[in-house]
Amino acid sequence: MSSQKLSSIKIPAFNREHYNLWKKKMLLFIRASNPMYLDILKHGPFIPMIEITETTVGTEKIPKHYEPKDPFKCTDPEKEKVALDGNLQLIICESMDFNMYGTVAHCSSAKKMWDLIEVLCEGTPEVRKNKKQILVSQSEAFMAQPKEGITEVFERFNKLINELKLYDKHCKTEEINMKFLLTLPDHLEPRISSLKERDLTKIGFDVLYGVLKKI
Numbered sequence: 070m071s072s073q074k075l076s077s078i079k080i081p082a083f084n085r086e087h088y089n090l091w092k093k094k095m096l097l098f099i100r101a102s103n104p105m106y107l108d109i110l111k112h113g114p115f116i117p118m119i120e121i122t123e124t125t126v127g128t129e130k131i132p133k134h135y136e137p138k139d140p141f142k143c144t145d146p147e148k149e150k151v152a153l154d155g156n157l158q159l160i161i162c163e164s165m166d167f168n169m170y171g172t173v174a175h176c177s178s179a180k181k182m183w184d185l186i187e188v189l190c191e192g193t194p195e196v197r198k199n200k201k202q203i204l205v206s207q208s209e210a211f212m213a214q215p216k217e218g219i220t221e222v223f224e225r226f227n228k229l230i231n232e233l234k235l236y237d238k239h240c241k242t243e244e245i246n247m248k249f250l251l252t253l254p255d256h257l258e259p260r261i262s263s264l265k266e267r268d269l270t271k272i273g274f275d276v277l278y279g280v281l282k283k284i
Contacts, residue, residue, distance in 0.1 A: 080164045088190040089235055095164060099157070105150075106157050106179075113180045114154035117147040154179050161186075201236040208233060208240070213254045222253055223278045230274070243269045246277050257281075 078101075081094035099106045109115070117138035124131050143151065157179035162170055172189065176182040191197050208229055213222045226249055230240065246269040250261045260281055272280075 080160060083165050083169055085169070085190060089232060091164075092190075092235060093231070095161075099160065102160065103153065103156075105153055106160075109154055109157055109179055110183050111180070114178045115147075115150040117143050117151065158182060197236060201233070201238055204229065204233050204236060205238060208248070211248065212252050215254070217254060219253065219257060219260075219278065219281050223249070226252070227274065241270075242273065245274050246272060249274065249277065 078098065081091055081098055084091050096107070099110070118135040119138045119142075121131075121134050121136055123133045138147070140148075140151075158176075161179060161182050162174065165173065169186070169189075173182040173185055176185060187197075192200070211226060211229065230245060233240065250264060253261055264277070264280065269277075
């Protein structure tokens with residue numbers, strides 16, 4: 070996406086009540102702004118390093134190691150990569166409401182901001198792991214409710230699949246499609262019997278839903 074087009078798109082406003090939706094939109098905005106931002110969120114800011122050769126101080130032998138580079142000795146490309154973290158911090162801060170901004174403003178990097186927001190809104194890694202396990206269990210036990218139509222089942226199941234993606238649980242297309250078909254209520258069987266014989270690896274979940282709606 071060109072910078073001109075991106076500049077016309079507003080940074081997603083933080084909404085704690087709809088945190089998962091905000092997170093999804095925010096990650097899309099961040100990736101569109103600069104693909105390198107996603108690496109910064111995961112691994113932290115770029116820090117130029119300089120190699121220190123092996124030396125001996127007195128009787129102590131100091132092995133080769135790396136130390137942060139003097140900012141004044143950084144090359145222009147290195148300075149540009151360092152600046153990315155500040156740019157990303159600004160994007161995150163611009164999305165925040167007053168209360169959340171006050172909470173993350175002290176963080177020294179974009180990754181620390183993002184990690185803190187995740188802990189506050191999703192819980193600790195242990196809590197997120199438990200939430201992921203609950204979502205997996207819900208997807209495995211997912212069934213259509215009595216008198217539900219295709220649209221209602223699709224919307225509930227699609228929401229569950231998207232929530233799993235936020236917890237890095239990505240299901241194969243064939244598994245999603247087959248689960249959807251198998252959980253539809255019995256009165257829809259005439260519509261789905263022929264679809265079970267198709268190659269479900271080549272049909273997107275939304276496309277499958279569209280086909281069912283047309284039958």
